[in-house]
Amino acid sequence: MHFHSHKENMTQVIAVANQKGGVGKTTVAVNLARALQLMGQRVLIVDSDPQGSARDWYQASQNQGYDMPVVVGVDRPVLETSIQKLRGAFDTILIDGAAKLQDMTISAIKAADFVLIPVQPSALDIWAAEDLVELIKARQSITNGKPLAAFLVSRQIVGTRLANDANSALEALNLPILAARTTQRVAYAECMSTGSTVLDLESNGLATSEIKAILQELQTLISTLLEG
Numbered sequence: 001m002h003f004h005s006h007k008e009n010m011t012q013v014i015a016v017a018n019q020k021g022g023v024g025k026t027t028v029a030v031n032l033a034r035a036l037q038l039m040g041q042r043v044l045i046v047d048s049d050p051q052g053s054a055r056d057w058y059q060a061s062q063n064q065g066y067d068m069p070v071v072v073g074v075d076r077p078v079l080e081t082s083i084q085k086l087r088g089a090f091d092t093i094l095i096d097g098a099a100k101l102q103d104m105t106i107s108a109i110k111a112a113d114f115v116l117i118p119v120q121p122s123a124l125d126i127w128a129a130e131d132l133v134e135l136i137k138a139r140q141s142i143t144n145g146k147p148l149a150a151f152l153v154s155r156q157i158v159g160t161r162l163a164n165d166a167n168s169a170l171e172a173l174n175l176p177i178l179a180a181r182t183t184q185r186v187a188y189a190e191c192m193s194t195g196s197t198v199l200d201l202e203s204n205g206l207a208t209s210e211i212k213a214i215l216q217e218l219q220t221l222i223s224t225l226l227e228g
């Protein structure tokens with residue numbers, strides 16, 4: 001796989017956002033960060049959620065002696081300016097989104113080149129992201145379409161198809177939907193509590209394949225943005 005399509009010295013900033021808790025933001029953020037790090041990228045995770053799950057994960061990883069991407073926490077909505085200053089020092093900066101649709105989320109949207117929105121595959125959960133989508137579209141309309149955004153179906157039950165109402169809810173919000181998704185798997189839950197990632201727990205496992213597929217699709221979308 002070839003992920004270095006973005007120009008050298010160019011930092012990509014990816015926010016994983018959805019004000020709903022439990023949709024898999026932190027899980028997806030740390031696993032994508034680790035996948036990028038294993039490919040040789042310099043990766044920073046910015047934990048913008050007061051709950052600090054990504055910070056907890058990083059601390060657990062330190063206790064285990066892992067060398068995971070560094071997590072720094074922010075407690076003020078100043079992401080746009082601070083991340084602007086970090087551009088160049090990292091290849092990828094992943095923002096782990098907050099559980100509220102307030103200043104911190106707006107700040108993350110302004111800082112990001114791309115907003116990835118994990119949603120659990122139910123119509124109710126998808127409609128709950130409508131306000132976030134509106135914020136992103138408002139931002140896009142004043143900044144030449146930046147940030148790009150897409151939905152990521154998260155925690156799908158293995159072997160099920162997306163319910164029709166979920167599909168039509170996703171389509172109604174009129175953002176791209178990644179074909180790659182995460183399904184409900186023990187490995188994801190396990191890695192969060194052990195400061196690890198699915199790539200470390202089972203490098204040839206199905207969860208690892210999901211993360212790699214998501215990353216590949218994401219990078220294709222982002223490179224069209226950064227080069228376009």
Ligand SMILES: Nc1ncnc2c1ncn2[C@@H]1O[C@H](COP(=O)(O)OP(=O)(O)O)[C@@H](O)[C@H]1O
Pocket residue numbers: 020021022023024025026027028053154155156182183184185186188189190192
């Ligand atoms: N694909 C998945 N399969 C199984 N468990 C998952 C999956 N994604 C997340 N989880 C678990 O669900 C809970 C919430 O996930 P988390 O990433 O913390 O969500 P958020 O950051 O959106 O609140 C955590 O306990 C996590 O381990």
Ligand SMILES: [Mg+2]
Pocket residue numbers: 025026027049053054096097
């Ligand atoms: Mg979280």
